[in-house]
Amino acid sequence: MSLVHFALRPRDGIFSKDGRGYYTSEIGRGHGHAWPLPPTIRGALRAALGRGIMEHEGRLLPPSEYEERTRALALEKVITLYRPRGHAFAPEHRVWPTPSDALHTSSGEASLLTRLSPEPPRGGTLAGQKEPALEALWRPYPGKKGKAQRPPPFWSDAAMMQWLWSDEIPSIHAAPTLVPSRRTDVHVTLEPDTLTATPSMMFSSEIVETTSSEGGDWALGVSVQLPEGLTLPPGPITLGNRRRLAPQEAVEAALFAPPDDRLVATPGLRLVLATPAHFERGVVPDGFEATAEHVYVGRLPHVDGKVVLRSALVPGPEDVSGWDMAKRAPKPTRRLVPAGSVYFFVKQDGAPFERAELRALWLTQWGRGTEDGLGVVLPGRWIPERKENA
């Protein structure tokens, strides 16, 4: 296997269609995800790799062979990038999904950002699953902070690093507006004889713009393991539905490197999902089991000893359906924990999370579907407010 890094710069927007098909209204509208999911990106890379093999060998690969020979391609890291036009990609151009432990509110004219720090439950609760350990997880009590606002989809790298590693609240609203705009592409079917539009055959798709009117470009930074002896063909890759062109651009490995100047040992750990994560039981991480005291205990990659899951802030599932290009059939739906969700841990023996562990956790993958770029995490500091219960 060989590891390569590069950026994909979609030139004319991205259409990453969800599982609904075009039959969502009387007039055919394809709906797109807010931002392409990692499996879509891996699918595009596998297609490019397969095309490269075919070009090299001068023959068409049957679907089964195509599937087999590209399967080992693994998407290790995916980072969303936004840079001012004309700049080379650098770590400050990374943008991250807004963490769910940040509460965005407004009060009068002012916008507020509040850190949601979980603490032991104050009252009793009961939810859909008959699992007492879920009800025993800690939860945040921010008090009344004004009117809840819809958070932006992304935070800048500077804001996220501050959020993860300091007590200060970043100034989100002073940052550039990190909201990719959208447009609707309308298509018609033409009658070949008359070259006029066929009645009722109009359909549309939701496109995420990748060039901003404020003078910036959106891109995807990827770190990919390629099967031994194979390389991706140079030139654009076709990404998402309607195969929109996305040229490759070289990037430095520093784009994926941990922020060494910020990492310090911490009594509690936050893991923010940089990409959605897939766990066998939904929100409970794989390998974590409830004890008789209704506490989830398990292990994390690169962390010594057992850890206790203290809290999870998850805004519901992200259901991902895909298309199997080899079988030409829909894939089963995976219910993922969305990017931006936050998990809180302490070590079972009360020891801190050491710097080396945090460094190893930086953009590591957690859970299932890691070859698809799922479960990429960002570690962050957490100081539990009620340590005596830890």
Add this chain to the structure above:
Amino acid sequence: MPHLLLVHIGPVQAFIAQARRTRDLWFGSHLLVELSRAAARALASIPGTKLIFPALDEKGELTGDIANKILAEVEQDPKTAAEAARTAVNKALRARWETLREKLSALLDPAAREAADEQIDTLVEFFAAYVPLSEDDYRGARERVEEELAARKTLRDFVPFERQRGGAHKSSLDGARETVLVGGEPRKETRKHPLFQQYRIGLREELDAIGLLKRAGGEPGQFVPLPTIGLAAYTTRARQTPQCQEPMRKLLEACRRLGFPQVRSKGRPWVEPFPFDAQIFLPDRWEPYFDDLGIPESPRAFGKQYIEPLHDLLGEPHPYVACLVADGDRMGAAIDSLESAEAHQRFSRKLSRLPEIAREIVERDHHGVVVYAGGDDVLAFVTIPDALACAKALREQFIALMDESLPGAAPRPTLSVGIGLGHVLESLGDLLALGREAEQAAKVERDSLALLVEMHTGARKAYIARFDADPLSILQKDIATLATLPMKKVHQVAAMLRRLPHREERLDDAAHWARLLRLDTSATLARSELGAGAAAPDPAALGLDLEGDDYARMHVAIEAWCGRMEVAAFLARAEPSVKKGEAR
């Protein structure tokens, strides 16, 4: 010790927002009310339990649409009470599905039975929170229980789907759950059972168990199709116009002869002029509509014979509809001021009149249909020419209801109304999202009206104003202005504005730029396209504020004016006129 118990049932997205047809939206909303009612009844049946919101009426019954949040005072173990509510909700949904499953077995893929059951069993999002309630601290306990529920909802746990077949298409409504309908090709054969047509399930449409439950939960004809609401002003005008009487009579006769599904008017007199799906007034829909219903006759011949004569008299209809979303302002603060469970119960009983009031305003007095009215929320679809008056009437009646229900509250709740204006053939879910977006825009300043137009091409226009600025009169005046001021002028002003510095740019000579902007705007409006001899319009008379030397403020005002005029032009197009082109 008594406890205060708060229950939330969702997810609203799956019940309401995922909808293609009116019936999906209406029945999804109805189902959520039904499940909330099951939870409330289960709680009410526990000895020592007192429902606070919703409150039982004087006869001890639950009336009106019930919100998906239930508050009760419980004497017994609160966890057991919450479990009883959860069981009641799950049983009610299962029972609905099992009845339907038998009735619709011809539509279902037998191999999807387990997947369908799993979809039903994993749908409901149930959360309950409870805190002790002391005699003298109702307000505190209510705040704590709200806080506990909000804290618990930061973790929306879920389980994976384990009964998927794989290789199956996903529901056209939610894109995640597998279809449970029979598949295979050719679809005209595999889906020829009359139930497919009866429930208007398209040949290429896929529905999961929840989607099917929503589509087929009610009876066809019970729901007014969205185009019939959107085009209600047009069909009413056709009924009232003497020249249209004969073509309308012939059209109605043809619709009956061809067996078009009929809509029951049910207290909505405006449905009577054309009790069918009004999409047939749109030439692009003739062919697919006939195809959907399996009618062998030529759709084009039908259109030419029965529809085009009406187009000749009234023009083609403006195929847009208003999704009206209204929500009370500062309700939380008003409820926080209630000192006891009894006071809260009294308020709940007063508020429970809102659904009836909303239905009268929307369905009887205007050309519209209420999808949901409960708590302080109203969701309705209305024909565009009635939308503004309907919003105004709702706001006035809501304020009157609050005056009566909360005489001591200061400030008293007001109503913000968002109106999303979209194409009648868009999915209900997309139109609802547009309406909600407009509502959010109206909520920024509260007691406001926001109009958000989304053209079929995706282009958007918006107008937001507080109700006390009388937005209806302003827009009516603008519509009158557009009789003499061509829209081209508005577009020219907007284009000129784009070429000047953005309002957020730091300008050393802002006063100079303000003067330039004022002169350029006046000059653009005064150019000669208005016709020979026409006087240059006075910007102030057009509602365009060009006073002062604050460049940024003037920039904002002109941009807002352009947006408002675009919205006014859109509203003008929606008003059917007897002579073709008169309102255009």
